Amino acid sequence: MKFKYNFKVYAPATIANFAVNKNNFSIALQDLQDEIIVKKSTIAGVSISQIINNKTKISKSIKENTAAYTAQLIFQHLIETKQLDTSLGIELELRKKIPLSYGLGSSIASACGAALATNIAFGNQLDRKELIPFIHKALVEINKKNRISSIISCLDGGLVLQSSKLSFEFYRFPLPRGLQFCLGIPKIKEPAFRSKLAIQDKNYITLESSDAATFTQALYTNNLKLIQQSLKNYYCYPQNNILIALRNKIYNKEALYFDFVNRHTAMFAFCKNTVDAENIAIDFESFYKNYQIKNKVLTSSINQEGCTAT
Numbered sequence: 001m002k003f004k005y006n007f008k009v010y011a012p013a014t015i016a017n018f019a020v021n022k023n024n025f026s027i028a029l030q031d032l033q034d035e036i037i038v039k040k041s042t043i044a045g046v047s048i049s050q051i052i053n054n055k056t057k058i059s060k061s062i063k064e065n066t067a068a069y070t071a072q073l074i075f076q077h078l079i080e081t082k083q084l085d086t087s088l089g090i091e092l093e094l095r096k097k098i099p100l101s102y103g104l105g106s107s108i109a110s111a112c113g114a115a116l117a118t119n120i121a122f123g124n125q126l127d128r129k130e131l132i133p134f135i136h137k138a139l140v141e142i143n144k145k146n147r148i149s150s151i152i153s154c155l156d157g158g159l160v161l162q163s164s165k166l167s168f169e170f171y172r173f174p175l176p177r178g179l180q181f182c183l184g185i186p187k188i189k190e191p192a193f194r195s196k197l198a199i200q201d202k203n204y205i206t207l208e209s210s211d212a213a214t215f216t217q218a219l220y221t222n223n224l225k226l227i228q229q230s231l232k233n234y235y236c237y238p239q240n241n242i243l244i245a246l247r248n249k250i251y252n253k254e255a256l257y258f259d260f261v262n263r264h265t266a267m268f269a270f271c272k273n274t275v276d277a278e279n280i281a282i283d284f285e286s287f288y289k290n291y292q293i294k295n296k297v298l299t300s301s302i303n304q305e306g307c308t309a310t
Contacts, residue, residue, distance in 0.1 A: 001123035003088055005040040008310050009120075011113030012157070012303040013098045014105035014150045015181070015261060015268060026105075026149035027159045029181055031300035034098050034106070036067070036113040038121055041089035046071040046118060049091035056100045066107045067094055067114035069138040074118045074126070077134065082125050090121045099185055099296075103261040105150045107143050111135045112154040116307045128155050128306075132168050157306035159219070176222045180277035180299055182269045183261075184284035187294040193265045196291045197242050224256065224272045231257040231270075246287055253280055274299065 013032040016025070041047060048060040048068045062068045071092060078084040092114055098106040115131040132151055139145045149162035152170045163169040186193060193199075211230045218226035243260075250258045250269050257270035267284065271277040277299040288295040 001082075001084070001125070003085075003123070004121050005038050005090055007038050007117075007120070009036040009038065009113045009117045009307060010034070010310075011036065011109035011116075011307045012154055013109060014153050015103070016105065016147055016150045024149055024162045025159065026147070026153040026162075027181075028153045028157045028303035028306060029104075029183070029300040030303040031298060032098055032104065032183070033303075034109040034113055035095040036110075036117050037093040037095070038117045039091045039093065041091040044087050044089045046075050046090055046092065049093050052093065052095040054094075054096060058094075058096075058100075064142065065110075066135075066138045066142050067092060067110035069142060070111040070135050071114040071118040073134040073137060074115055074131065075122070078122050078125060082123070084122055088122065090118070092117060099266075102185055102266040104183075104185075104266070105147070105154060107145070108135075108139065108147060108150045108154050111138050112151060112307050116155070116309060120309055129168070131155065136168070153306070155306045157304045158302065173216070173219045174222075175219065175302060175304075176224060176227075176272075178273045179256075179302055180271045180274050181302070182271060182277040182280045182284060182299050183297065184267045184281075184288065185296045185298075186265050186288055187296070188265065190265055193293065196293065197240060199240050199243075228254075228256045246283075249283055250280055253283070255280060 010033045012028040012030065014026050014028050048065055051058055051060060059065050060068065062072050079086055094110060098104050098109050100106045112135055115135050119126050119131060135151050136148060139147065148168060149160055149170065153160045156172065159173045159175055161171045161173065163171065214226060214230035218230055247258055254276055255269040255271055260267045269280045271280060281297045281299055284297045285295065
């Protein structure tokens with residue numbers, strides 16, 4: 001076994017509440033990624049040396065950090081099944097670039113990146129599919145999240161569909177070239193956001209009118225118009241006149257899909273090309289500015305590789 005260190009892993013953000021059957025579909029973003037630096041440690045095992053941009057004070061403890069716990073589970077598995085030298089050790093430095101608590105898979109990215117980093121450091125003895133159960137166990141035990149589709153899209157990239165909530169089996173879909181995301185991230189907590197937009201009802205109305213079969217057919221036939229038709233009538237946000245007006249404006253600019261990522265603060269549009277995404281980004285910025293909400297708006301292509309190491 002060749003022990004490796006002094007390398008970097010990139011782990012992409014993901015959006016799971018996408019299309020039909022929310023949380024079964026997930027898609028990875030290219031231009032929003034966490035980074036993990038792997039260094040040799042004088043202490044056996046795995047540990048988190050530091051967390052850069054740790055605004056929410058994420059713990060470095062093994063049992064409280066999804067990256068640390070995932071890495072520990074894999075390390076222990078390699079000892080038990082691959083006769084790994086128990087004296088070896090690595091330190092992981094997490095560089096958080098995915099905002100936490102916006103539904104963008106920040107903790108999932110940390111766990112997936114740590115899984116790949118640990119596997120590579122100790123000889124790359126497991127394939128990516130074998131890493132999934134360890135990541136899933138860490139996320140369920142620490143964050144109480146059963147997001148298998150997001151784990152898979154983060155690890156392998158692209159748009160994936162989890163076959164069932166009880167299975168690690170999945171399907172990966174082909175995607176038309178040029179598709180882009182526009183993502184708006186407000187720098188404000190949910191109660192203040194709701195207050196600014198006069199959102200009173202927390203019982204969000206959800207109407208599932210999108211068509212999974214049509215969506216699948218559209219992906220396999222590269223039919224952008226059909227993608228739009230299969231997704232456009234999916235609603236999942238408070239019936240608020242401000243948000244309805246925003247939705248209509250975005251769809252008038254030919255967005256293939258528009259929705260709010262998490263708790264109706266961050267939002268995204270799925271677009272057929274870069275030009276449309278950049279035009280919608282202007283609308284996102286204007287929307288937040290009108291309500292004096294500090295924000296970050298970015299456009300991103302779709303990540304097709306998943307986690308990568310350099």
